[in-house]
Amino acid sequence: MKVLIVFTHPNSNSFNHALLENVSSGLKQAGHEIKIKNLYEEGFNPVLDSDDLSKLHNGHTPERIAKEQKELLWAEGLVFIYPLWWFTPPAMLKGWFDVSFSNGVAFEYSDAGAKGLLKHKKALVLITAGASKDYFDKNDSLEISYRPLTDGTLGFCGVENVKHEIYYDVVNCTDEERAEILKQAHAYGVNF
Ligand SMILES: Cc1cc2nc3c(=O)[nH]c(=O)nc-3n(C[C@H](O)[C@H](O)[C@H](O)COP(=O)(O)O)c2cc1C
Known part of the structure; x- marks a missing residue:
């Protein structure tokens, strides 16, 4: 499968980066063709601004958006790796969805309602969290940490087979x- 890994962490010596290396080597071992999209390293601009919106509205896709969509549509599978920041993905990744998942490419509206247009066979979402599992359980906050992305974005846009994993307490856990x-x-x- 052609797999696009969207990696969002500013540091190349982070635990998230170690996750990236391990998922990538596993995918390669299984024979998948991978592309790594390192949003911070690329200097990706996550802001969908007024100029972008008016061009899209008039049926013209700005070049920088078309580039993201080409990479998105190249893939048959998607992997997201990021730290949980305020119970959401970092703004950089949120912005990548704002910019790339346009009306007419990722979804469309018809008389029958909204319809997802993405044909990716599966997606994997790996999230690291500083808080412990106990904290998440006590605050009833587990679902809000992943569902906006797994269901609200990927599911809405037609990617039905989405697996997710949250790794708790990664700041304090042992080396083992x-x-x-x-x-x-x-x-x-x-x-995968
Ligand atoms: C801006 C910011 C916001 C954070 N918000 C949360 C949070 O809402 N919940 C949580 O469990 N951890 C939170 N953390 C902790 C990170 O998730 C944690 O540091 C990260 O997953 C560790 O991975 P890393 O070593 O690769 O950075 C936050 C960290 C930062 C820098």
């Missing part, structure tokens, strides 16, 4: 626990 998470991430790649 980190190694176990990385092993699991590699396996997610192999079994």
Whole structure:
């Protein structure tokens, strides 16, 4: 499968980056063709501004948006790796969806209502969190951390097979626990 990995973390020595390396090697091991989209490294501009919106509205796709959509539509599978920031993806990734998932490309409206247009066979969403599982359970906040992306964006746009995993407490966990998470991430790649 052609797999686009959208990676969102500013540091190349982060735990998230180690996740990226492990998922990528797993995917390659399984024979998938991968492209890594490192949003910070690319200097991606996450702001969908008034000029972009008016061009889109008039049926003209700005070049920078067309470039993102070409990469999105190249892929048959999608992987997202990011840290949870204020119970949401970093603004950089949120902006990538704003910019790339345009009306007419990712979804459309008809008399029958909204319809997803994306044909990706599957998506994998790996999220790291600083808080513990106990904290999430107590605050009833687990679903709000992933559903806006897994259901509200990917599901809405037609990607039905979406797996997600949240790795809790990654700031305080032991080296052994980190190694176990990385092993699991590699396996997610192999079994994608
Ligand atoms: C701006 C910011 C907001 C954060 N918000 C949350 C949060 O809402 N919930 C949470 O569990 N952790 C939160 N964290 C902690 C990060 O999720 C954690 O540092 C990250 O997952 C660790 O991975 P890394 O070492 O690769 O950065 C936040 C961190 C930052 C910098």
